Amino acid sequence: MTPQALFVIIAWLPLTFLLFIYFPPRTAIITSFVAGLLFQPQGAGFPLPLIPNYEGMVATCYGILLGILFFDFKRLAYFKPSLLDLPMLIWCICPIFSSVVNDLGFYDGINNSLTQSAKWGLPYILGRLYLNNLAGLKELALTILKGGLIYALLCLYEIRMSPQLHYNIYGYYGHISGVTQAFRGGSWRPIVFMSHGLVLAMWMMMVTLIALWLWQSKTVTQIWGLKIQWLVAFLVVTFFLIKSTGTYVYFLVAVAIAVSAKWLRNTIILLVLILSIIYYLFLNVTDNFDGTTLINWSAQNFSSERAQSLEFRLDNEVKLRAKAQERPFFGWGGWGRNRVYEEEWDGTIKDTSTTDSYWIIAYGTNGLVGLISFVLCLLLPVICFAWWRYPVKTWFHPQVAPSAVLAVSLALFMVDSLVNVTYNPAFPLISGGLTGLVINKPEQLKSLRKKISKRKTISKTLAMPHTKN
Incomplete structure (x- = not known):
């Protein structure tokens, strides 16, 4: 992993936050998700304790979840589980x-389940x-x-x-x-x-x-x-x-x-x-x-x-x-x-x-x-x-x-x-x-x-x- 790859993967978190500041939550989520999928470096990241590693699209999802917690926490209350889930x-x-x-x-x-859940x-x-x-x-x-x-x-x-x-x-x-x-x-x-x-x-x-x-x-x-x-x-x-x-x-x-x-x-x-x-x-x-x-x-x-x-x-x-x-x-x-x-x-x-x-x-x-x-x-x-x-x-x-x-x-x-x-x-x-x-x-x-x-x-x-x- 090179310094520029590490920089991009770390910078993705504040970039996601900026999207939540300037756009509605749904637009911020879709934009950061698609952009992360298309442009993030492969194999870049670092391990985290107890949860899946901060890398790739998992890192993007972490950034999105933090954005939701800070800017749209009330949306979580609307989630209603269904048999289709x-x-x-x-x-x-x-x-x-x-x-x-x-x-x-x-x-x-538990470790394997967390990894599968993150992906x-x-x-x-x-x-x-x-x-x-x-x-x-x-x-x-x-x-x-x-x-x-x-x-x-x-x-x-x-x-x-x-x-x-x-x-x-x-x-x-x-x-x-x-x-x-x-x-x-x-x-x-x-x-x-x-x-x-x-x-x-x-x-x-x-x-x-x-x-x-x-x-x-x-x-x-x-x-x-x-x-x-x-x-x-x-x-x-x-x-x-x-x-x-x-x-x-x-x-x-x-x-x-x-x-x-x-x-x-x-x-x-x-x-x-x-x-x-x-x-x-x-x-x-x-x-x-x-x-x-x-x-x-x-x-x-x-x-x-x-x-x-x-x-x-x-x-x-x-x-x-x-x-x-x-x-x-x-x-x-x-x-x-x-x-x-x-x-x-x-x-x-x-x-x-x-x-x-x-x-x-x-x-x-x-x-x-x-x-x-x-x-x-x-x-x-x-x-x-x-x-x-x-x-x-x-x-x-x-x-x-x-x-x-x-x-x-x-x-x-x-x-x-x-x-x-x-x-x-x-x-x-x-x-x-x-x-x-x-x-x-x-x-x-x-x-x-x-x-x-x-x-x-x-x-x-x-x-x-x-x-x-």
């Missing part, structure tokens, strides 16, 4: 049970408190879009010059591999200030989807004086230059969901997607999944390189799944006990497994209890939003469109968690916001017909010839 609660405390049943001790479980619970609570209505989720979507537009320019720079912004500004590479794994297909894959190129690709996929959805719903027509359709084109081009095959598939699925919702007025594609996630996990947990068909499809539709990468991941999941099934309910706990080890000829113990997907980590460390709660944290708000509170006919209403596109993005993050480890605190934040939204009664939507009729009347009045008396 239960999956996140279980996901945050299940490390305690995992440690206890594996004889790692209650203290170890997942804090963003979720912020979403529940401040993004629990259509206006709050709209502000979040627009801030993500604006941050994404700035990031797109940085992506184009690194695509041309190689991923060196983190090194140039903070003095070290944000990812352990540096730039050795960032060259693909004749150009560089950007990382900017994120932990990995895959995390950035998932982020830019969501940004591009938000821009497209808000354009088609007429939620916004301009940003910073630029027409939204031109910004959509710019983001689409940048996104495809990132060269992340998996996120291309996610984006095409999201576009299909949008087309189905807007013109066919049904949610069949989203429903199939969610059911496919559940079915895939069921087959894996019951040891009935055969990935041969998926590997062959990948080879035929993409490349042999992508098929080999997928085969490697699935082969490792077979080993990790077998290990997880030895402790099916609460998993193996922490300290890498969920991984597969073999003894070498000289007596040394070697880790022979690679954990490339979030779901297998959740299953191996926290068992079925952790896996089910993890999946429900991400999918239950989407299900409640789509089939309980806001039917598909409202998804392209300007008031509802930002929430709808964030719900679709959350479902796609769950898909990505089946094959990658691309943790991003924006998604538990979205989960909390959507949960708070669906707990409340549906908001009354303004009639678009009245607005259109009023505009036409004004246009006709202005077009009428004026006569002098």
